[in-house]
Amino acid sequence: MTNEMPTMPQIQLSNLSRRYGEGESTVHALRNVTLNIKAGEMVALMGPSGSGKSSLMNILGLFDRPTGGGFTLAGEDMTRLTPRQQASFRGRRIAFVFQGIHLLPRLTALHNVELPMAYARITSSQRRRAAVDALEQLDVISLRDRYPSQMSGGQAQRVAIARAIAPGPDLLLADEPTGALDRKSGALVLGAFQALHQQTGVTIVLVTHDPYVAQHAERIVYLEDGQLVNDEAVTDRVLVDSSTSLGGSS
Amino acid sequence: MNTLAIAWDSIWHHRSRSILTALGVIIGVFAVVTLTSLGGGVKTFVNQKFAGIGANLITVSPGLPHNHLNGSSHHFGPGGAKAFTSIPSTLTVADVKALNHSHHRDLVSATGIVTVPDLITYHRKSPSASIMGVSSSYYSMQHLIAAQGSVARSGIVLGHSLAHSLFGKGHALGRVISVGSKTFSVSGVLASALGAPGFHPNNTAYLPLNTALSLSGQRYVSEIILAASSPQSVAHAVTTANHILASHHPSHNYRIITSQEILKTVTNTTSVITDFLAGIAGISLLVGGIGIMNIMLVTVSERFREIGIRKALGARNADILVQFLTESVLLAVIGGLVGTMFSGVATHFVAKAVGIPAGLTVSAVVTAVLFSIAVGAVFGVLPAMRAARLMPAEALRTE
Numbered sequence: 001m002t003n004e005m006p007t008m009p010q011i012q013l014s015n016l017s018r019r020y021g022e023g024e025s026t027v028h029a030l031r032n033v034t035l036n037i038k039a040g041e042m043v044a045l046m047g048p049s050g051s052g053k054s055s056l057m058n059i060l061g062l063f064d065r066p067t068g069g070g071f072t073l074a075g076e077d078m079t080r081l082t083p084r085q086q087a088s089f090r091g092r093r094i095a096f097v098f099q100g101i102h103l104l105p106r107l108t109a110l111h112n113v114e115l116p117m118a119y120a121r122i123t124s125s126q127r128r129r130a131a132v133d134a135l136e137q138l139d140v141i142s143l144r145d146r147y148p149s150q151m152s153g154g155q156a157q158r159v160a161i162a163r164a165i166a167p168g169p170d171l172l173l174a175d176e177p178t179g180a181l182d183r184k185s186g187a188l189v190l191g192a193f194q195a196l197h198q199q200t201g202v203t204i205v206l207v208t209h210d211p212y213v214a215q216h217a218e219r220i221v222y223l224e225d226g227q228l229v230n231d232e233a234v235t236d237r238v239l240v241d242s243s244t245s246l247g248g249s250s
Numbered sequence: 251m252n253t254l255a256i257a258w259d260s261i262w263h264h265r266s267r268s269i270l271t272a273l274g275v276i277i278g279v280f281a282v283v284t285l286t287s288l289g290g291g292v293k294t295f296v297n298q299k300f301a302g303i304g305a306n307l308i309t310v311s312p313g314l315p316h317n318h319l320n321g322s323s324h325h326f327g328p329g330g331a332k333a334f335t336s337i338p339s340t341l342t343v344a345d346v347k348a349l350n351h352s353h354h355r356d357l358v359s360a361t362g363i364v365t366v367p368d369l370i371t372y373h374r375k376s377p378s379a380s381i382m383g384v385s386s387s388y389y390s391m392q393h394l395i396a397a398q399g400s401v402a403r404s405g406i407v408l409g410h411s412l413a414h415s416l417f418g419k420g421h422a423l424g425r426v427i428s429v430g431s432k433t434f435s436v437s438g439v440l441a442s443a444l445g446a447p448g449f450h451p452n453n454t455a456y457l458p459l460n461t462a463l464s465l466s467g468q469r470y471v472s473e474i475i476l477a478a479s480s481p482q483s484v485a486h487a488v489t490t491a492n493h494i495l496a497s498h499h500p501s502h503n504y505r506i507i508t509s510q511e512i513l514k515t516v517t518n519t520t521s522v523i524t525d526f527l528a529g530i531a532g533i534s535l536l537v538g539g540i541g542i543m544n545i546m547l548v549t550v551s552e553r554f555r556e557i558g559i560r561k562a563l564g565a566r567n568a569d570i571l572v573q574f575l576t577e578s579v580l581l582a583v584i585g586g587l588v589g590t591m592f593s594g595v596a597t598h599f600v601a602k603a604v605g606i607p608a609g610l611t612v613s614a615v616v617t618a619v620l621f622s623i624a625v626g627a628v629f630g631v632l633p634a635m636r637a638a639r640l641m642p643a644e645a646l647r648t649e
Contacts, residue, residue: 061562084566091564102559106259119564163563 009036010074010170010203011060017068018055018226029055031226032069039074039170040201042193044214044234047223053207056223060205061094061173062086074170091116095164099176101156103148103163109135110144113163120167127166134166135159137199138192154185158192165196172196172204178213190216191240212238257577260549261584268581271545274538275585275625276592279618281531283593283610284600286617289524291601291608296516298607299444304509305481307391308488310474310495312339313505337503339470343459345498346385346474354490356483361385362471364462368430370416370455377415381429381455383462383471389440391477394451397441399423405437407456413439429455432465484508535621538585539629546578546633550640557640571638578630579623586622590615 018030030052037043047053058064059071062078071078073094081089090096095116103112110131117127135141138158148156157177164172174193178186194216197204206217214220215238222230261268314337341362349360366381388394389401398421401407406427413422413436426435434457443451457465478487488506495504550557557570565573594610601608 063562087561087564087566087569089564090562096562098562100555102555102562104556104559106263115560116563119560119566119569 010039010041011035011037011205012072013069014071015069016056016059016066016071018052018059018064019067028226030059030066033223033226033228034069035221035228035231037203037205039203040197041219042197042204042217043206044217044220045205045207045223046209046211046214046220048209050225051223052226053223055226057173057175057207060171061096062089088120092120092167093170095167095169095172097157097161097164097172097174097177099179101148101153101160101180103156103160105148108145108147109140109151109159109162112148112159113166116163117167122167130166130168131162134162137165137196138162152185153181154188157181157185157189161189161192161196165200165202170203172202174204174206176208177206178208178210186213187240190238194240216240253572253576254580256573257580260577261581264549267545268584271541272581272585272588274541275535275582275622276538276589278531278535278538278625279586279589279622280593280596281534282528282621283590283614283618284596285527285531286524287593287597287610287614288600288606288608289520289527290611290614291597291606292524293517293520294608295606296513296520304392304513306478306484307509308476308478308484308491309507309509309512310341310345310476310491311472311505311507312337312341312470313503315501315503339472340499340503341471341474342469342498343463343471345495346459346471348494348498349474349476349491352490352494354487356479356486357490358477358479359387359391360474360476360491361388361391362459363388363473363475364459364466364468364470365472366429366457366462366466368466370412370427370429372416372425372427375416377412377453379409379412379453379455380450381457381462383457383459383465385459387477388456388475391475392443392451394443395441396438399436399438401438401440401456403437404458404461406434407438407440408436409440409450409452409454409456410442411452412455429457430465481510484510535625539582539625542578542582542626543629543632546574546630547636549577550574550633550637553637554640557637561640567638570640571634574634574637575627575630578633579626582622582626582630583619586618586625589622590618593618 013033013035016030016033016035017028020027020029033052033056045053045056055064059066062081066079073089078089103109104115107115110128113131113134114124114127117130118124122130132141132144135144138161140155140158140162143151143155143159148159151159157180161177177193178189181189190213193204193206196202204217206213208214215234215236217234218237219231219233221228343362346360346362349357361384364383366383368381369376370379370381386402389396389407394401396407397410399407406429408416408422416422416427417425422436422439424435426433428434440451459471463469463471476487476491478484488508492506495506496502560570560573590610593614597608597610
């Protein structure tokens, strides 16, 4: 992936804080969160609503800036980026998979997957190749000319994952990626994440409130009241049989 | 997917809404282009039809003595405006004779004109027509040709439509009509003619100048019309005429106006009216632009999620701005082109019905399209900037 020093964590959060408002009505969404995530880790971020998960996701996704503390990605300071630099990180080096899937309805699967690379000004032949590779990797190449309305939820989410990974991001942020799916499709999608993680070594942060979903990661980080309260390795990890996920025909 | 394709896709997806939005621009552009084209047609018509006939003509009319005009040389200025009416003429038949005998090669002929303030009557019919006393050279100056009879005899000569309203389809020559207390027999009927600006040759009766003078008891002619040898020699002819007249009228109580000046005035007036109407029509274009802004603002809030997705996928603010601006400009340009098309059809039919050579000009179409682009851009900026500034991370987190 990237050529950073092996000792340097991929994501480094140090005393990260996010306050909203001033004076009496100040809300501390994040309080001194310190967290390191190594390249190639698959981490689940858990916590009840209001715990600061969303705030942390917004900062990791460069939608928001911390009010205190540091955030580096692959050694680069993310707190001082201009809006333009933030935009160029989003989609290309930091990719998203959302609960709501969020494929653009009037683009085919192929064009949806190509879109982040189009915004990154990657040439059309290169992005076509990368998009086809990603669709093949997620085993949805057969859907390349279909519109989102012609896909099942599980298929659409895998196209969305293909869209996220096609530019070769450093970090894949998945926000409740199975939240809108039934259990079977959800399992397929989680299997897809695991297979992807195993094959490409992409760093994945998976936000969920569902302990079962979190069990698919290697490590679980708990947030509560804006603070990091627990950080543990998953001992009884749920592994989806990759032959039923990436090979499956959902 | 390039920006234009995205914009078109969005417009096409909301077809009926797009049509309604574009309608404002369609109407605005239609009104502006149609009025401009018709105005241009009228101008061309005036130039083509009148310039050829009257371009070499010069009119001498009574004026205030020079020292009364405060040195103003404007014929249509504040000083000259008074001179249009109620100035007793001091131009005489002798002046006409002197001008006719100038033997200057640029000054071909001169005719006095006198207006007879009487009614024509024939069998209790009294059509409202003007009666003029003219010399025989007047007819050739004004390109008036006899359709029946001759213009050279001593009777009365009738304009085309006047003869028709008096006698219908019947024979006119030799019939006796009365002018005031006198009677005249019709010696000629003119062919239908356009005449120079300010003249209505079809609805006029012509008497020999001296007859008319004695009939109305006038000593002076109302005007003198001069013909220069060509439109190019008008300036020289004016100088010559001025020279001759100045010796008879030391106080310089006359004005010399060339047909070209009259034509210029008519053309300028047409232009002013056209611009004025186009300006009023431009207001509807403004309203159309506001319609676009309105709908684009709705579109932006409707597509909150789409904007969020695109930003999450790496779209810069500028990308979003360009996307929405392209959409509003495209919408306006489509409206502009449709409006121009309608205008082309309307102009064609109106021009045909009225009989003027009007049609869409390249400049009208280019102006319309540029105007539409400007409208789309100006009224699209606010919604597009609003879209670009959105940071809808939250919109992405909920389904």
